[in-house]
Amino acid sequence: MNILEIKHLCKNFGNHSVIRGLDLSVPEHSVFGFVGQNGAGKTTTMKMILGLLKPDSGDIVVHGEKVSYGERKSNVSIGYLPDVPEFYGYMNPMEYLKLCGEIAGISNSKIKNRSEELISLVGLEKVNRRISGFSRGMKQRLGIAQALFNEPSLLICDEPTSALDPIGRKEILDILSAIKGKTTVIFSTHILSDVERICDHVALLHDGKLALCGTLSDIKKKHRHNGFVIEFAKADDAESFMDCEELKSPEITAKKDKNTITIKVLDIKKDGQFLIALLAKKKITPIKFEIMEPTLENLFMEAIQ
């Protein structure tokens, strides 16, 4: 089942057309990476999903509920972490979550249980100081706890890791991975390695539409180049293999970089067998022989060119 369905969404700011017929489906319990260049319209899309910005046309349905601008009905199932979450700095994390629970009309006993559970999930249980003294990473973690307070079925995070160091990023990514059994997670980011680390689905927003969308593994499989990466223990072995007359064929393009040779071929099966047989014939044993995997970065560069 899809927790979010967007159909033919359009949004202009004056005569600047930002979203131009966006179609997007997000399956339940996925960790969905929403990627795009600066100004691609990621935040604009997220605000329309939240009903905080009015689309010019198109439909958005969250958990079966049609989103209407300014209405709260579809938001009860969404938790939102903005790119720069704001807090009352004089409060400590438990006081802040208590305030959030009270505003949401939750009973005191439930507020206490839920706060303790969430503070522990985001690793702030031993922190009893004011939020004003928090690092950016700690604020993001508290922001996630707040966004999860109402047990949303969809959590939307706007660039949750962008301003963080590698340790802070890892902490946030670990939390987002840990909750995926209970909550679908959509997060926007520029950091493609974060997408590769925790996302099972990814969408690339470009020119107001999706330039690429699907499961990470399907996208990589579909765009896999016909080629091999062969790594040798010694540069001499790479050199000898590169010099083989048999490689000088119009069907094969070989490139050497230190101990590694990348070889593009026409027929992955036939040419793969040929290369393995050639290695055996030359009595050269590689330490790695694998099909070339495209990186997300390469795929995205290709898609937006």
Ligand SMILES: Nc1ncnc2c1ncn2[C@@H]1O[C@H](COP(=O)(O)OP(=O)(O)OP(=O)(O)O)[C@@H](O)[C@H]1O
């Ligand atoms: N309220 C607004 N009025 C006019 N233009 C706007 C408004 N909000 C956003 N824009 C423009 O719409 C475009 C998309 O902005 P948006 O913030 O959605 O992009 P983004 O993909 O989230 O970018 P970034 O990764 O830099 O945060 C930008 O050109 C931005 O200047």
